[in-house]
Amino acid sequence: MPARFPRTPPTVVPAAPRWHIPSRIPPLTCILQAPPRLAFTPCSTLSTAMAPAPSHTPIVISGPSGAGKSTILKRLFDEYPDRFGFSVSHTTRSPRAGEQHGREYHFVTKDDFQDLVDKKGFVEHAQFGGNCYGTSIKAIDDITAKGRICILDIEMEVANHPTFPRPRFLFLSPPSKEELEKRLRGRATDKEEAILKRLKQAEAEMDFSTSPEAPHDKIVVNDDLDKAYAEVKEFIVGKDA
Numbered sequence: 728m729p730a731r732f733p734r735t736p737p738t739v740v741p742a743a744p745r746w747h748i749p750s751r752i753p754p755l756t757c758i759l760q761a762p763p764r765l766a767f768t769p770c771s772t773l774s775t776a777m778a779p780a781p782s783h784t785p786i787v788i789s790g791p792s793g794a795g796k797s798t799i800l801k802r803l804f805d806e807y808p809d810r811f812g813f814s815v816s817h818t819t820r821s822p823r824a825g826e827q828h829g830r831e832y833h834f835v836t837k838d839d840f841q842d843l844v845d846k847k848g849f850v851e852h853a854q855f856g857g858n859c860y861g862t863s864i865k866a867i868d869d870i871t872a873k874g875r876i877c878i879l880d881i882e883m884e885v886a887n888h889p890t891f892p893r894p895r896f897l898f899l900s901p902p903s904k905e906e907l908e909k910r911l912r913g914r915a916t917d918k919e920e921a922i923l924k925r926l927k928q929a930e931a932e933m934d935f936s937t938s939p940e941a942p943h944d945k946i947v948v949n950d951d952l953d954k955a956y957a958e959v960k961e962f963i964v965g966k967d968a
């Protein structure tokens with residue numbers, strides 16, 4: 728799994744969760760016009776019609792915490808060890824012991840960070856715990872220049888960037904809220920409060936995933952792991968890989 732960018736929690740608009748599986752996702756023409764609005768219609772969807780041909784275009788993978796992103800990506804990276812890369816984020820926080828500039832993060836001053844923000848050099852950036860974090864266009868381009876596919880676990884604001892070419896968006900969905908809760912508890916990495924918070928946020932993410940503003944080219948339901956992996960793999964590296 729890539730170094731994870733601290734994600735800004737989406738705004739949760741209270742709504743009764745509807746975990747259904749629509750037959751297709753909204754057309755891509757909606758994507759670049761509207762800002763990502765996180766109002767909510769939970770569901771799990773599958774679509775192949777809108778996905779462009781696999782290439783070196785960066786992939787943004789999203790989905791509720793516990794949906795299985797790390798599990799599936801690990802499998803993919805094990806199968807294709809030289810095919811992917813992760814962008815190195817910028818941060819204004821100080822390096823921790825053992826961290827190297829340019830490896831874990833690009834450690835920059837607040838002024839330098841702001842300068843890059845002003846120049847629209849980030850595809851997304853956010854504040855977290857009093858520090859700024861961002862994914863720069865250059866960091867993504869560095870991966871693509873090496874002939875690798877850059878995998879990003881970032882917010883959807885990248886879809887609205889004025890100059891960055893549109894990445895491909897993959898959403899990994901759990902089969903149900905109950906199953907998601909089971910996985911989060913089974914993973915045993917979070918306290919009760921964190922699990923409840925993740926579940927609430929999951930509802931917002933699920934709703935957003937099928938709203939007209941959602942940019943996803945493909946939504947994979949991670950019920951059976953092998954099947955979900957095969958679908959993710961086909962979307963990312965193509966059918967014949």
Ligand SMILES: Nc1ncnc2c1ncn2[C@@H]1O[C@H](COP(=O)(O)OP(=O)(O)OP(=O)(O)O)[C@@H](O)[C@H]1O
Pocket residue numbers: 790791792793794795796797798799910911913914949950951952953955
């Ligand atoms: N298809 C599946 N069936 C059953 N369990 C699964 C499946 N996929 C993943 N899991 C399990 O669900 C748990 C959550 O998976 P994982 O940690 O990969 O989720 P994640 O989406 O990466 O979460 P986070 O965003 O919090 O990192 C793990 O314990 C994993 O082994």
